[in-house]
Amino acid sequence: MTFLSRIMLLKSQAHFSTDVQRGGGPTMNGAAFKGTGKRKTELARKRVGLMIAGFVVAYGVIGGRLVQYGYAQPEVTSSILPADRLMASRPDILDRNGEVLATDIRTVSLFAEPHKIVDPDEAVEKLATVLTDIDIKGTYKKLSNPNSHFQWLRRQLTPKQQSQILALGIPGIGFRPEKRRFYPGGSTASHIVGYVNIDNRGMAGMEKYIDNQGLADLRDLGMTSNAPLEPVRLSIDLRVQNIVRDVLVNAIDKFKALGAGAIVIDANTGEVLGMGSLPDFDPNNPAASAQEGWLNRxxxxxxxxGSTFKTFTIAMGLDSGKISINDSVDARYPIRIGGFTIKDFHGKHRILTIPEVFQYSSNIGTAKVADLVGTEGHKEFLTRLGLLSKVRTELPEVAMPSQPREWKKINSITISFGHGVSTTPFQTAVAGVAMVNGGRLIEPTFLPRTREQAEQFSTQVIQPSTSKDMRFLFETNGVKGSGRNARVEGFNVGGKTGTADKVVNGRYVGDKNFNAFLAAFPIDDPKYVVLTFIDEPKTDKGNGAALAGTSAAPMAGEIIRRSAAILGVEPKYGEDGSALLVSY
Structure with a gap:
């Protein structure tokens, strides 16, 4: 083959090789398809991987935020409580017979979200058609704040108000469920039961006592949310309580007095069966009575x-052994000491027996008994009876008595007949219980208590024989003395009156009296002690004409007459109590 022929052959082979590479001959075609599929698979894997990574990041962010929200504290503004606390329950308060004194009712409160209010003027105008006493300027100011997300407009609506506001169709207005405290008896036992504020927290009386026993702490922890709680039963008998208040209302009206009060205590257990103080208030609307009605006198x-303190002075002399029930005291002449003259209001100007000192309420005789015991002994005895310290009981509203900083002889003498020491009528009645029940001072309670349980809260303060003598003196005064107007046929009421001049501008005045009566019945075996008082009673004859025997004593008699049967005290007629009252 010539040289030229070889060159042509090589050129033709080179041309064929190039065409094969360009056209994809049978040998190279499979490899090309295999490379393309591999690249697509790798690309798909990358895309799926990116999608998975995206989902992991997104759900990781969401999960992280959920954990953050789970650990975050709820945001509470100063104007609204969390929903669970708005619906927190309070236990019902019942009297000793199961009658409801206080309970919770469901209600709603009106709020607004100002940032959603379209036209504040229109919203206020519509609300005023239902809530006629609404503060228009104040409400407009609340609704016109675009940066505010919550505002209370009215707490505790009636169902009718809620329905009428719903019909207005105002955007940005809503309701939140709440609980409202309701007192079916109104003012009947207001100072005992107390009241709650707008957030259902106890502010006074047994309502505050219940909160102080741990309910407030449970509420703050959210552990009382909408859950029924065991009712709290009081020692109060609603029937007796109603009688007590009715008698006080009539006395205030009759004597045009500044105030009045009364209490009925079980002489063997220390339970308070009824207690009232006027002026009082309606716990359903406590603000309406202002502060005057809030004071539990x-x-x-x-x-x-006043002279009710002579009870304790005579008991002190008898218990100390310095005098006996058969002794006598010279009350012929006034006592002059420290520039003062001690004399009797209705002086007999003669030697008096101890029962006569009590019956005639002799200041001179009582002062001489106190002098026999001595100043230190006198102070110790009143301290023993709890008359110089704050009485312990469930009610938070208890005042501290006042006494002289330094006891001198003149102080002891004036205190012996009820001047110079100020105590609460409540603790005077408690000390009076010890005078007639055998000498046991029992810590008073507004909760039910048995005689056996009362033993744990009692202290022997005078001898049983002294208590027996005091029952005799109470009965004598009830039959022959100033307690005659408290007598109730069949129930043998005994007691001691006290008419005290009040202090005005540092001086005692004779035309303003504080009258009290301390009574027990039936006095031969006392079951109950009753104390009544009336502050500054007035009559047609003048302010000072209404004495305790004609004002406070009849009040006690009326309470006993109407409540004795309710309390289970059986009447006795005749000298030996065996006669029956028969009516044809």
């Missing part, structure tokens, strides 16, 4: 109790 007011 029985437990939180201190007064010079």
């Amino acid at each position: 029985m437990t939180n007011g201190t007064f010079e109790m």
Whole structure:
């Protein structure tokens, strides 16, 4: 083959090789398809991987935020409580017979979200058609703040108000469920039961006592949310309580007095069966009575109790052995000491027996008994009876008595007949219980208690024989003395009156009296002690004409007459109590 022929052959082979590479001959075609599929698979894997990574990041962010929200504290503004606390329950309060004194009712409160209010003027105008006493300027100011997300407009609506507001169709207005405290008896036992504020927290009386026993802490922890709680049963008998208040209302009206009060205590257990103080208030609307009605004069007011204190002075002399029931005291002449003259209001100007000292309420005789015991002994005895210290009981509103900083002889003498020491009527009645029940001072309670349980809260303060003598003196005064107007046929009422001049501008005045009566019945075996008082009673004859025997004593008699049967005290007629009252 010539040289030229070889060159042509090589050129033709080179041309064929190039065409094969360009056209994809049978040998190279499979490898090309295999490379393309591999690249697509790798690309798909990368895309799926990116999608998985994206989902992991997104759900990781969401999960992290959920954990963050789970650990975050709830945001609470100063104007609204968390929903669970708005619906927190309070236990019902019942009397000793199961009658409801306080309970919770469901209600709603009106709020607004100002940032959603389209036209504040229109919203206020519509609300005013239902809530006629609404503060238009104040409400407009609340609704016109675009940066505010919550505002209370009215707490505790009636169902009718809620329905009428719903019909207005105002955007940005809503309701939140709440609980409202309701007192079916109104003012009947207001100072005992107390009241709650707008957030259902106890502010006074047994309502505050219940909160102080741990309910407030449970509420703050959210552990009382909408859950029924065991009712709290009081020692109060609603029937007796109603009688007590009715008698006080009539006395205030009759004597045009500044105030009045009364209490009925079980002489063997220390239970309070009824207690009232006027002026009082309606716990459903406590603000309407202002502060004057909030003062519980029985437990939180201190007064010079006048001649009722002679009960404790005579008991002190008998218990110390310095005198006996058969002794006599010279009451012929006034006592002059420290520039003062001690004389009797209705002086007999003769030697008096101890029962006569008590019956005639002799200041001279009582002062001489106190002098026999001595100043230190006198102070110790009143301290023993709890008359110089704050009485312990469930009610938070209890005042501290006042006494002289330094006891001198003149102080002891004036205190012996009820001037110079101010105590609460409540603790005077408690000390009076010890005078007639055998000498046991029992810590008073507004909760049910048995006689056996009362033993744990009692202290022997005078001898049983002294208590027996005091029952005799009470009965004598009830039959022959100033307690005659408290007598109730069949129930043998005994007691001691006290008419104290009040202090005005540092001086005692004779035309303003604080009258009290301390009674027990039936006096031969006392079951109950009753104390009544009336502050500054007035009559047609003048302010000072209404004495305790004609004002406070009849009040006690009326309470006993109407409540004795309710309390289970059986009447006795005749000298030996065996006669029956028969009516045809």
